[in-house]
Every structure is written in C-alpha cells, then in structure tokens.
Amino acid sequence: AQSVTQLDSQVPVFEEAPVELRCNYSSSVSVYLFWYVQYPNQGLQLLLKYLSGSTLVKSINGFEAEFNKSQTSFHLRKPSVHISDTAEYFCAVSEGNTGKLIFGQGTTLQVKP
Amino acid sequence: GAVVSQHPSRVICKSGTSVKIECRSLDFQATTMFWYRQFPKQSLMLMATSNEGSKATYEQGVEKDKFLINHASLTLSTLTVTSAHPEDSSFYICSARDLGGQNTEAFFGQGTRLTVV
Numbered sequence: 001a002q003s004v005t006q007l008d009s010q011v012p013v014f015e016e017a018p019v020e021l022r023c024n025y026s027s028s029v030s031v032y033l034f035w036y037v038q039y040p041n042q043g044l045q046l047l048l049k050y051l052s053g054s055t056l057v058k059s060i061n062g063f064e065a066e067f068n069k070s071q072t073s074f075h076l077r078k079p080s081v082h083i084s085d086t087a088e089y090f091c092a093v094s095e096g097n098t099g100k101l102i103f104g105q106g107t108t109l110q111v112k113p
Numbered sequence: 114g115a116v117v118s119q120h121p122s123r124v125i126c127k128s129g130t131s132v133k134i135e136c137r138s139l140d141f142q143a144t145t146m147f148w149y150r151q152f153p154k155q156s157l158m159l160m161a162t163s164n165e166g167s168k169a170t171y172e173q174g175v176e177k178d179k180f181l182i183n184h185a186s187l188t189l190s191t192l193t194v195t196s197a198h199p200e201d202s203s204f205y206i207c208s209a210r211d212l213g214g215q216n217t218e219a220f221f222g223q224g225t226r227l228t229v230v
Binding site: 043046049106 | 117119145147155156157158159162204206208210218219220221222223224226
C-alpha cells in the first residue's frame with residue numbers, strides 16, 4: 001500500500017529566507033508525485049508534479065521539487081519565500097495513471113515579516 | 114487548466130436531514146471523479162471513487178449508505194450525506210480527471226464546508 005509522510009507539521013520562516021518542506025513516500029510500484037497548496041477554506045491548487053523525465057520540476061512561482069527514487073523523497077524548496085506563500089502544502093502520490101491521490105498530513109508554511 | 118466547480122461552498126443543515134453536494138467539470142469530460150473529506154487541520158482522506166454510469170467504489174471504513182454518490186453524466190457527480198449528524202461536519206472536496214488529458218492530473222473543486230447543527 002502507498003503512503004506519504006510529511007515530516008514537518010509546521011514550518012515557520014522569515015520572509016525572503018529559503019525553505020524546504022519534506023515529503024517521503026512508500027510504494028511498491030512506479031508513482032507520480034504532486035505538491036498541492038491550499039489556502040484557508042479553499043480547494044487545492046496544483047503546485048507542481050513529477051510524472052517522468054527530469055527529476056527536478058519547477059513551478060511558475062519559484063517553487064521546485066526533486067524526485068529522489070533511492071531516498072523515496074520529493075522535497076519542496078523555494079530559495080526565497082514571500083508572505084503570500086503562507087498556506088498549507090500537501091504532498092501526494094498517485095499509483096500509476098489513476099488520478100486517485102494519497103495525501104500526506106500536510107505542512108503549514110508560516111512566513112513571517 | 115481545467116475547471117471543476119463544486120456547489121455549494123458552504124451549507125448548514127439540521128441533524129437528521131440530507132445534504133447534496135455537486136461536483137461539475139466545466140470544460141472537460143470526466144469518467145472518474147473522486148470525493149475527499151478533510152477534518153480541520155488534517156489531510157484529505159479519499160472517501161470514494163465515482164465512476165460515470167456505474168457504482169462508486171468506496172474506501173474502507175466509509176459508509177456507502179450514508180454517503181450516496183451518483184455520477185450520472187461525464188460532467189457531474191453528486192455526493193449526498195444522508196441523515197447528517199454533527200460528526201459529519203467537515204470540508205468535502207471533489208476532484209475530476211480530464212479524460213482527454215495526457216497525464217494523471219486531477220483538478221479539484223473549491224470544496225464544501227458542511228456544518229451539521
């Protein structure tokens with residue numbers, strides 16, 4: 001069975017500092033990996049995804065994540081965060097081409113001025 | 114990206130009544146939609162997979178008679194919470210997969226905040 005672990009429930013960071021949100025997964029088969037962002041009382045927005053090819057994937061707003069198969073990780077990073085990045089971030093895994101997602105527990109990113 | 118519309122965004126109902134939540138794919142067709150539940154400060158838990166024209170597939174521990182799912186067309190799935198109780202209060206989110214998409218991305222609705230009083 002698949003599972004996703006986000007090691008940090010809350011990550012406080014000052015504005016313009018770098019940040020890393022950790023995500024580890026377990027699966028016996030090939031997976032697709034996703035990061036979603038959720039603002040209060042809203043649905044989820046896709047931040048970035050890894051399906052195949054280059055292990056480093058990037059979003060349009062400066063986030064990036066690297067798929068590491070040997071460490072079964074898909075950590076999310078941003079070199080300089082903004083106040084507006086404050087939100088809940090979810091790592092998710094999909095087993096193959098199903099669209100069905102298993103989510104991690106979520107990490108609250110709190111960017112302080 | 115594709116748009117999934119979920120309605121209503123908020124609903125308050127009395128204990129014992131039923132509530133219907135709609136999930137529509139606005140600009141694409143979706144043979145499969147997914148329903149998730151999210152408790153405060155917690156992650157999303159998959160409740161069921163909704164398949165157009167057939168019965169939904171429920172995850173372990175989810176009562177299919179309490180959470181009725183209907184997927185009558187390629188653009189609409191509904192979740193009905195029957196005989197709602199306060200413990201059913203939660204944030205319900207649907208997602209739909211683009212049938213014509215080249216990848217596995219599922220697009221999410223805005224969510225429905227259900228409060229049972």
